[in-house]
Amino acid sequence: MKKRNTIFLAFMLLFFTGCGGGGSGTTAYVASSIPCTLPDIDKNNLPPLPAASDFSANPLYRQQWAIHYDQNFYGQYRIFDDASIHMDGDQRFIGRSVKVAVIDDALDIYHEDLQGTIVQTYDVSTNSSDVLPSDGTQNHGMEVSGVIAARDNSLGLVGVAPEVELYFIKMPFSNTVSISEIVEAFAKAKEWGVDVVNCSWGSGDVSETVKAAIVDLARNGRGGKGTVIVFAAGNGGDDAVGDPIGNDESSIPEVIAVGATNIYNQRTEYSNYGPELDLMAPGGERLGITTTDRTGVEGDDPGNYVEYNSSSAFRGTSAAAPIVTGVAARLLEANPNLSRTDVMSVLKCSADKIDASGCGYDQNGFSQFCGYGKVNVNAALSLVR
Amino acid sequence: MVVASLSASEYYYMNNGKKVYLTPQSLDGVQTRSSGSELRFKDENGKEVVVNSRLLVKFNSTENLERYLSAYGLSVVKKFEIGGGIYLLQASSPMSAMSAANELYKKPDVEFAQPDIARKRVLR
Numbered sequence: 001m002k003k004r005n006t007i008f009l010a011f012m013l014l015f016f017t018g019c020g021g022g023g024s025g026t027t028a029y030v031a032s033s034i035p036c037t038l039p040d041i042d043k044n045n046l047p048p049l050p051a052a053s054d055f056s057a058n059p060l061y062r063q064q065w066a067i068h069y070d071q072n073f074y075g076q077y078r079i080f081d082d083a084s085i086h087m088d089g090d091q092r093f094i095g096r097s098v099k100v101a102v103i104d105d106a107l108d109i110y111h112e113d114l115q116g117t118i119v120q121t122y123d124v125s126t127n128s129s130d131v132l133p134s135d136g137t138q139n140h141g142m143e144v145s146g147v148i149a150a151r152d153n154s155l156g157l158v159g160v161a162p163e164v165e166l167y168f169i170k171m172p173f174s175n176t177v178s179i180s181e182i183v184e185a186f187a188k189a190k191e192w193g194v195d196v197v198n199c200s201w202g203s204g205d206v207s208e209t210v211k212a213a214i215v216d217l218a219r220n221g222r223g224g225k226g227t228v229i230v231f232a233a234g235n236g237g238d239d240a241v242g243d244p245i246g247n248d249e250s251s252i253p254e255v256i257a258v259g260a261t262n263i264y265n266q267r268t269e270y271s272n273y274g275p276e277l278d279l280m281a282p283g284g285e286r287l288g289i290t291t292t293d294r295t296g297v298e299g300d301d302p303g304n305y306v307e308y309n310s311s312s313a314f315r316g317t318s319a320a321a322p323i324v325t326g327v328a329a330r331l332l333e334a335n336p337n338l339s340r341t342d343v344m345s346v347l348k349c350s351a352d353k354i355d356a357s358g359c360g361y362d363q364n365g366f367s368q369f370c371g372y373g374k375v376n377v378n379a380a381l382s383l384v385r
Numbered sequence: 386m387v388v389a390s391l392s393a394s395e396y397y398y399m400n401n402g403k404k405v406y407l408t409p410q411s412l413d414g415v416q417t418r419s420s421g422s423e424l425r426f427k428d429e430n431g432k433e434v435v436v437n438s439r440l441l442v443k444f445n446s447t448e449n450l451e452r453y454l455s456a457y458g459l460s461v462v463k464k465f466e467i468g469g470g471i472y473l474l475q476a477s478s479p480m481s482a483m484s485a486a487n488e489l490y491k492k493p494d495v496e497f498a499q500p501d502i503a504r505k506r507v508l509r
Contacts, residue, residue: 176503212468232509318509
């Protein structure tokens with residue numbers, strides 16, 4: 001039975017001063033209650049509770065600070081205790097049967113950590129299924145896909161939602177991208193019936209035509225429940241200092257605009273901001289986000305992974321967005337009844353109000369610099385079952 | 386057939402009801418009127434914009450579609466089944482595509498029309 005819930009989540013607002021993090025600085029916690037109104041959540045006929053997974057056999061898991069608290073690793077790098085998205089604990093909902101599309105530059109479909117997850121692929125330029133990298137710069141799609149979907153297979157890392165069905169759409173980011181190519185990408189996502197779309201890119205000047213395609217998918221995808229569309233909010237300009245989001249794809253109200261946090265649980269300096277911002281997730285700054293790389297010497301680093309401390313480490317709102325995409329997939333496995341607006345509301349209501357002094361939340365719990373706060377997996381899941 | 390032409394001061398396309406002015410990267414007026422496959426401009430923010438010979442149109446009603454195709458020398462490349470149905474149309478040249486889009490934008494049975502502009506999209 002549906003019922004309207006107004007929840008008052010007690011947030012631990014962190015006031016953090018000094019550098020170093022991980023307990024080395026001066027910290028104080030102030031509890032605050034901010035009202036958050038949830039829509040009616042349909043909790044009828046939910047799937048049974050699956051068995052919990054244990055990701056510890058994946059050798060790179062300990063360094064995945066964004067999603068996992070490893071005491072030794074956190075201590076070694078003086079990472080603030082709350083820097084992760086609080087995914088530890090009950091790993092039951094890991095994206096099973098949820099269709100996630102990634103629109104990006106290319107995908108190494110032979111990567112060991114993505115075996116069994118890729119369902120369909122499409123290149124909007126060639127109208128073929130070949131999405132392999134066509135030049136040496138095309139590593140971004142691999143990095144994004146690994147954050148979402150790297151399998152729990154004891155080989156490398158584990159994605160936020162390692163059991164999703166991955167759909168990959170290649171766009172020609174090495175060159176210019178036309179409006180029709182973007183429209184085709186979203187039309188393909190609609191045709192495939194995907195549940196979530198990740199877009200770790202943007203134009204800063206979204207066209208009316210692209211906006212119409214995105215809004216249609218967001219409102220009418222998933223058989224009318226709406227497709228969850230996640231966009232990276234952007235990393236500022238050449239000065240690496242965040243800029244206003246402006247007329248960007250991420251500014252569309254029907255999408256989730258994601259900014260980036262660092263190991264100190266603060267907004268990164270590069271993260272774009274504004275009234276359009278929705279949520280934050282770890283994107284890395286000094287330490288990056290460990291993820292998949294093109295296999296062998298073709299990628300950013302030798303081997304099959306690009307790790308947190310590499311000079312080529314994956315950082316940016318591009319890394320933060322797929323974390324939110326993975327969390328959305330977890331929610332949709334836990335409760336397939338959720339609409340797109342349900343998912344957006346749940347994520348906002350359950351987000352951690354990080355760095356209260358730096359972000360400056362208003363009476364509605366919103367900040368132009370940090371949106372509604374940093375995504376919290378366990379808190380979000382608790383609202384949908 | 387309506388002859389589509391734009392003067393040098395009228396290089397623009399419509400977005401959200403506003404004109405977005407473009408500056409030709411080549412000042413050669415002959416080149417910008419050529420039937421080459423694409424033309425390069427800079428937008429108001431100095432970003433490079435490539436205009437090809439296609440345009441995208443969303444019709445509120447397709448009752449006059451054939452008439453518009455004939456009037457502006459256009460043909461249907463495909464219809465995207467998204468956004469309520471968005472048509473990708475082929476024109477004879479980039480300038481014809483831009484001009485036709487701007488003319489169609491004014492029609493009451495057209496929700497929007499834009500040249501199929503290509504620009505750099507930034508991975509983040």
